[in-house]
Amino acid sequence: MSKTADSTGRRILGEVMGAAHLERRDKTRNDFNAALNDYSEEVCFGRVWAREGIDWKLRSIMNIAMLTALNRPNQLGRHVESALNNGCTMEEIREILLHTAVYCGLPAAGDAFRVAEEVLKTRGLVE
Amino acid sequence: MSKTADSTGRRILGEVMGAAHLERRDKTRNDFNAALNDYSEEVCFGRVWAREGIDWKLRSIMNIAMLTALNRPNQLGRHVESALNNGCTMEEIREILLHTAVYCGLPAAGDAFRVAEEVLKTRGLVE
Amino acid sequence: MSKTADSTGRRILGEVMGAAHLERRDKTRNDFNAALNDYSEEVCFGRVWAREGIDWKLRSIMNIAMLTALNRPNQLGRHVESALNNGCTMEEIREILLHTAVYCGLPAAGDAFRVAEEVLKTRGLVE
Amino acid sequence: MSKTADSTGRRILGEVMGAAHLERRDKTRNDFNAALNDYSEEVCFGRVWAREGIDWKLRSIMNIAMLTALNRPNQLGRHVESALNNGCTMEEIREILLHTAVYCGLPAAGDAFRVAEEVLKTRGLVE
Amino acid sequence: MSKTADSTGRRILGEVMGAAHLERRDKTRNDFNAALNDYSEEVCFGRVWAREGIDWKLRSIMNIAMLTALNRPNQLGRHVESALNNGCTMEEIREILLHTAVYCGLPAAGDAFRVAEEVLKTRGLVE
Amino acid sequence: MSKTADSTGRRILGEVMGAAHLERRDKTRNDFNAALNDYSEEVCFGRVWAREGIDWKLRSIMNIAMLTALNRPNQLGRHVESALNNGCTMEEIREILLHTAVYCGLPAAGDAFRVAEEVLKTRGLVE
DSSP: OTTOTTOHHHHHHHHHHOHHHHHHHHHTOOTTTHHHHHHIIIIIIIIIITOSSSOHHHHHHHHHHHHHHHTOHHHHHHHHHHHHHTTOOHHHHHHHHHHHHHHHOHHHHHHHHHHHHHHHHHTTOOO | OTTOTTOHHHHHHHHHHOHHHHHHHHHTOOTTTHHHHHHIIIIIIIIIITOSSSOHHHHHHHHHHHHHHHTOHHHHHHHHHHHHHTTOOHHHHHHHHHHHHHHHOHHHHHHHHHHHHHHHHHTTSOO | OTTOTTOHHHHHHHHHHOHHHHHHHHHTOOTTTHHHHHHIIIIIIIIIITOSSSOHHHHHHHHHHHHHHHTOHHHHHHHHHHHHHTTOOHHHHHHHHHHHHHHHOHHHHHHHHHHHHHHHHHTTSOO | OTTOTTOHHHHHHHHHHOHHHHHHHHHTOOTTTHHHHHHIIIIIIIIIITOSSSOHHHHHHHHHHHHHHHTOHHHHHHHHHHHHHTTOOHHHHHHHHHHHHHHHOHHHHHHHHHHHHHHHHHTTSOO | OTTOTTOHHHHHHHHHHOHHHHHHHHHTOOTTTHHHHHHIIIIIIIIIITOSSSOHHHHHHHHHHHHHHHTOHHHHHHHHHHHHHTTOOHHHHHHHHHHHHHHHOHHHHHHHHHHHHHHHHHTTSOO | OTTOTTOHHHHHHHHHHOHHHHHHHHHTOOTTTHHHHHHIIIIIIIIIITOSSSOHHHHHHHHHHHHHHHTOHHHHHHHHHHHHHTTOOHHHHHHHHHHHHHHHOHHHHHHHHHHHHHHHHHTTSOO
16 A cells, blocks of 8 residues: 555655645545645655656755646745755855756746745745 | 857857757858747747756756647757757666656657657667 | 527537526626637637537547647646546546556646646545 | 836836836836846837837737747736727737738637737737 | 648648648658648648638748747757748847747747757858 | 566557667667666556546547647657557547647647647558
């Protein structure tokens, strides 16, 4: 069963996304969303984030860049959080997102700045 | 005039993309493409790559992630080169691209692996 | 006039999307949106959905897959409804969306699961 | 400093997007979003919109088309406004958006019609 | 039958894309591609390009912007041709594509400049 | 080791994509591409295609729809092949791709028809 406490993916998911995120998932688990949640734990976190070679901070930064390009604000917000959890500063996130403006275009960067600013405010990292 | 040898953007472009790339651009410069090449030198390299806060290796890695998401193989190949120039190893590029498979999907990662493999072979970094 | 009760596209639109959807469109019809609504009735439903060769259930499933890839949650919700109307089960929609995770990436599938779960809950098909 | 009243980009931004938009930006300016706002003023408006060769009405229309393709409703709404400010009629916006239905697909056009309709209603240009 | 010489869409297609394009389509027509070619003639050209309210030059320009955003170089080349046929100058196409760099990102604009430059060279409009 | 002859994913990959495809992969396997090929076998085929609830023909059709939307012609060609292997007729592929024209836009469908037509000609399914 994929929800055993000792599974690697589940442990990494909890560390990257936070215990509250994991708890919320477990509480709302049902026959429908279980298929994707198990995929996320086992494949995304258990099979890819678990690999060596690049560290979690870099994975979080790549996610911010990709989710800006892919236009997925829901997950972007969570990975701005994961980047902060993995040691990014406000200044780094600012430079990362300004860099996306050149390659993904200004509208993509504009939406991403708004999502990130909200997370940074919640954490008291901007005014 | 934007092509003075001492402009910051032009110098950084040369360092990131290589002198051969810069020379090829200058030789094929015309009334049409000059508008974009100047924009690239002044905005992309002179205004964004020139900033502090994140280093060039990270900018190259972000570009690999974004160009995979954005489906732009021409520029992807060049930024795999820039990543290698900025200190990435083959193993890091492999882990970076495997990470994109989860977020951008397998077809995006498949195309990116092919583009990167060609660059790595040219440099003798895979068999 | 494109709104005659007997037009093929209009009839199919009503069957696929439901009578309530059609009524809402008619009530909010104005000089601006009429251009797109007529296009939708005549081209989308009257010219394409009306064709033989593949059935409506398959067309609904393709739409779920495409709208997940295209990042269009508004229409995705409606076509999860149309898929259910055309005979899909909750289990089929779950497998369809898990399949999109591999090809469109986990963030796309995550957003799609959320949209679909809401529709399924409204219909009492998940807890 | 990029916020001097006489900077070209800032002046054009104010004319294209409206004084209220500019004022809102200035009031919410902080260490984080300043990087993107300055980029927008200096690069987008000061370096590109400031050029001759095509007029502002055409730039606004292109933005409506691109933002529909790129799936960016936040900026789309603002550029429907800028198009109206630059002389577009409701009828032109309708034809522009119907044209996007063929090339970007019906879901993209459907979302764009909804965004534009809201702006047009606020201005009293559709019932 | 959709190929009668007098159909509106077919006539407009010929005028916009050129007689050679139309002839090539007819020669390679088969049971498979006929479905899309008829759709293109009847819907794209017969139903949308045929409308009043915005002129063909503007439709061509919008297509250049959208096809750059959508990453479709095959059709982009053809619509750079249609834009030239409809009265665009090299300078206008340069400004149009530079404008896309801000909104779609530099890689999208870079690919579009290359496609357009080839068309412009074939026509002797850049050196 | 992920290449044991009896692994489920590997067996399904061979059945879906053909033995020649599998052999080509094995011959070009190296330290770099092995990471993605193993991911493809284990996750895509071993974990998702292996599931019950929807059959392989439907998975192939969904892939044609998604790869058209995602603009991935390399994989599209292979999944037109997989669709034919899984029982699709030329007529079904034609209707599937015409359906994409409405939702993904005409340029996306145009590129997809060209890719599919080449596969169909190789197999002698269109003149």
